[in-house]
Amino acid sequence: DDTSNGTVPTPLTNYLDTQYFGEINIGSPAQKFNVVFDTGSANLWVPSQSCSPFSTACFTHNRYDASVSQTYVENGTGFSIQYASGNVRGFLSEDVVVVGGIPVVQVFAEATSLSAMPFIFAKFDGVLGMGYPSVAIDGITPVFDRIMSQHVLKEEVFSIYYSRDPKHLPGGELVLGGTDPNYYTGTFNYVETRETGKWDVIMKGVSVGSRMMFCAEGCTAVIDTGSSYITGPASSVSLLMKTIGAQQDQSGYKVDCDTVLSLPSVTFHLGGQEYSLTHEDYILWQSQMEGDVCTVTFRGLDVPPPIGPIWILGANFIARYYTEFDRRNNRIGFATAM
Numbered sequence: 001d002d003t004s005n006g007t008v009p010t011p012l013t014n015y016l017d018t019q020y021f022g023e024i025n026i027g028s029p030a031q032k033f034n035v036v037f038d039t040g041s042a043n044l045w046v047p048s049q050s051c052s053p054f055s056t057a058c059f060t061h062n063r064y065d066a067s068v069s070q071t072y073v074e075n076g077t078g079f080s081i082q083y084a085s086g087n088v089r090g091f092l093s094e095d096v097v098v099v100g101g102i103p104v105v106q107v108f109a110e111a112t113s114l115s116a117m118p119f120i121f122a123k124f125d126g127v128l129g130m131g132y133p134s135v136a137i138d139g140i141t142p143v144f145d146r147i148m149s150q151h152v153l154k155e156e157v158f159s160i161y162y163s164r165d166p167k168h169l170p171g172g173e174l175v176l177g178g179t180d181p182n183y184y185t186g187t188f189n190y191v192e193t194r195e196t197g198k199w200d201v202i203m204k205g206v207s208v209g210s211r212m213m214f215c216a217e218g219c220t221a222v223i224d225t226g227s228s229y230i231t232g233p234a235s236s237v238s239l240l241m242k243t244i245g246a247q248q249d250q251s252g253y254k255v256d257c258d259t260v261l262s263l264p265s266v267t268f269h270l271g272g273q274e275y276s277l278t279h280e281d282y283i284l285w286q287s288q289m290e291g292d293v294c295t296v297t298f299r300g301l302d303v304p305p306p307i308g309p310i311w312i313l314g315a316n317f318i319a320r321y322y323t324e325f326d327r328r329n330n331r332i333g334f335a336t337a338m
């Protein structure tokens, strides 16, 4: 954790190209936790030692034990957070949190109940929200804001690299204070955030092959490191899936693996640039007992107004486009990932 040049890397683990998480420490002595660094939320929570033994998802993960930490400060305020895929309830505590070697005194939540679906599938323990303070539950100052106020970072930005192949090490990297040229080529193209307070931008359209099919009049896109997939309004995604010949089953959309090579690219128009994903980027090809299964990593999700309708560009987009989140200039930069 070399903060001498003001940039701090944290290696991430890539689980099946669908979950990316890195290690943080909480308390003294240090208690280790795997967390998703999540631009779609702005709170830190980890499972609590005091979680109910009936909460399977809590019980199968590392749990924070306040009673053994010399730097623990009691708070006790209630906490509840809702994600697109699951909710978490608990209470607030305060302790020293260390990210990439930088210590901050942080108010965070001890989770006492996690919705079994889908947290039983979580390979990570908790979530470290990298969103703006304006979306933080209970008005808690987020971790990155606490780090910025220490003035140890070269720039008030953070960047995310997600690898596209679980065998490729590291599975990813978070950089606080800058970017890591080892993981991108070319220059960054920037898009202003739509309203300061969220990591979202105006998208100018979504094309399939050369045809502009959705969002032609403009729409909102959230750049969300906490989502595995790309989501869009259910009607749009279902038309997109029909166009590429995908069938929907209970676990999402599938295509016949021998049609994969002929699938069209899907292009997202952000700022002055077109960001294309090919079948390499949006098909999850898994060889299973009953043969190969090709899952399309798009999901329909209708987010109710006033926030929705929105598109969420998640891990499969970020794996193709190395992303810099710039708090100084309220903008998001994309470069081609290595």
Ligand SMILES: CCc1nc(N)nc(N)c1-c1ccc2c(c1)N(CCCOC)[C@H](c1ccccc1)CC2
Residues within 6 Å of the ligand: 018, 019, 020, 036, 038, 039, 040, 041, 083, 084, 085, 086, 118, 119, 121, 122, 123, 127, 224, 225, 226, 227, 228, 315
């Ligand atoms: C990181 C928190 C979060 N933040 C935001 N903004 N959006 C969402 N959707 C999540 C979220 C909540 C819960 C889970 C999740 C993600 N998972 C995905 C990790 C993505 O890692 C990058 C896993 C999963 C496995 C199976 C099927 C669905 C989901 C475990 C469960």
